Amino acid sequence: FQLPRQNMPPSFTYTHGWVKYVLMVKLKRPLKPTSFKHLELSFVPRNDATNDHLLQPQSGTQDKRMKLFSSGKMSLTVSTDKTGYMQGETIRVFVDIDNSSSRDVKLKYSLKQLQTFIAGIRNKRGLKYIIEETRDRIPSGEKSKFIVNMKLPHDLTVTIENCRILKVQYELKVYLDVSFASDPEVRFPVVILPAEQQCPPWQGPPGGFQPYPPPQPNLVPYPGELPPPPAGLYDPTVLPHLGAAAGVYPNPHAIQPGFHPFPSAPVYDPKH
Numbered sequence: 163f164q165l166p167r168q169n170m171p172p173s174f175t176y177t178h179g180w181v182k183y184v185l186m187v188k189l190k191r192p193l194k195p196t197s198f199k200h201l202e203l204s205f206v207p208r209n210d211a212t213n214d215h216l217l218q219p220q221s222g223t224q225d226k227r228m229k230l231f232s233s234g235k236m237s238l239t240v241s242t243d244k245t246g247y248m249q250g251e252t253i254r255v256f257v258d259i260d261n262s263s264s265r266d267v268k269l270k271y272s273l274k275q276l277q278t279f280i281a282g283i284r285n286k287r288g289l290k291y292i293i294e295e296t297r298d299r300i301p302s303g304e305k306s307k308f309i310v311n312m313k314l315p316h317d318l319t320v321t322i323e324n325c326r327i328l329k330v331q332y333e334l335k336v337y338l339d340v341s342f343a344s345d346p347e348v349r350f351p352v353v354i355l356p357a358e359q360q361c362p363p364w365q366g367p368p369g370g371f372q373p374y375p376p377p378q379p380n381l382v383p384y385p386g387e388l389p390p391p392p393a394g395l396y397d398p399t400v401l402p403h404l405g406a407a408a409g410v411y412p413n414p415h416a417i418q419p420g421f422h423p424f425p426s427a428p429v430y431d432p433k434h
Contacts, residue, residue, distance in 0.1 A: 165205075171325040172356070173205045178279040178286045179328045206356045207320070216246030216355070222348040231342065234263035234302075238346045240336045246353040249318050253352070255310040257336060261300045268339040269297040271310055273352065275319070278329040292318065292332070296339075310336075314354070321353045 174181045183205045189197040221241035228234050239258040247253055253273070261267055272295070277288035293312050300306050312334075322330040332354055337347030 169324050170205065170207065171322050172207050172320050173203075174319060174322060174328070174330060176277060176279075176288065176328075178277075178288065181322075181325060181328065208356070213246070216353055217244050219243055220245055220350045222350065224346040224348050226338075226340075226344070226346040228263045228265065228343065232264045236261045236263045236267060236338060236340075236346060238336070238338055238348060240348040240350070242334070242350060245351070246355050247314060248355045249314060249320065249357040250316040251314055251357075253310075253312040253314065253334070255308075255312065255334070255336060257308040257310060259300055259306045259308070259338065261302060261304055261306075261338075264302055265340060265343075266302055267300050269300065269306075269308060269336075270339050271295060271297075271312075271334070271336040273312060273314075273332060273334050276329075276331045276333060278331075280327050280329075300338075316357065318354055320356050 170183075171181050173183060183203045184200050185203055186198065186200040189199075191197075219242060221239070223237065223239045225237045226235060228236070237258075237260040241256045243254050255271065257269060257271075259267075259269065271293075272291055273293040275288075275290040275292055277290070279286040279288070292315070297308060297310075319330055321332060322328065332352040334350040334352050335347060337345045339345055
């Protein structure tokens, strides 16, 4: 059974929609009702990490000048090593902060999953935070550099953009939390790819049953190597018993080994 070579979306299940693949087997028999059997499959597309735009780094800068109840300005520069990441991989984010304002700020970052369900003219949207963390406070008048490592879950849903009824996308957001003011932020799209998987060879079902048993060594010597059986006395005029070949029943006509006298002719009496 071979899957079609098409751009199929991966399996996905959520409250407002899902993508499922079902293998159905139908058995038709004459004069009997048709039997059905189905099995749900989990489909994961092949990894496309060699795409050029997924390997390109991303970078962005956001400047903010303080106005109400504060003075000065602050600058936030964020960059990533690439755009596409596999499940279980670590996103490395490089952050450069110049806080030349009169206020302390906090570095915050998050990775969120954006779901879009398309149903005619109306759409539903969902939001799920995968990672959401806060770093130390950056005091006023200081410059700081951070390297943020964001470990992706191994079972994270891959990006879905090739389905007509739903989309699953990811967004990386890095921002500075400023009290009583708007927060400077930098956003990047992130593409989640399926992890590389290798299928091990089939080991057979539990219990050791296999449709074809493994070859066994020949423990019985070749018949030509067997020693000849011992010779014994036998009568060539007596056919062997059928059960003697199997060794089950003794041969009633078998001659016991030992001395046997020669048969003598009867004595002739002329009076009779």
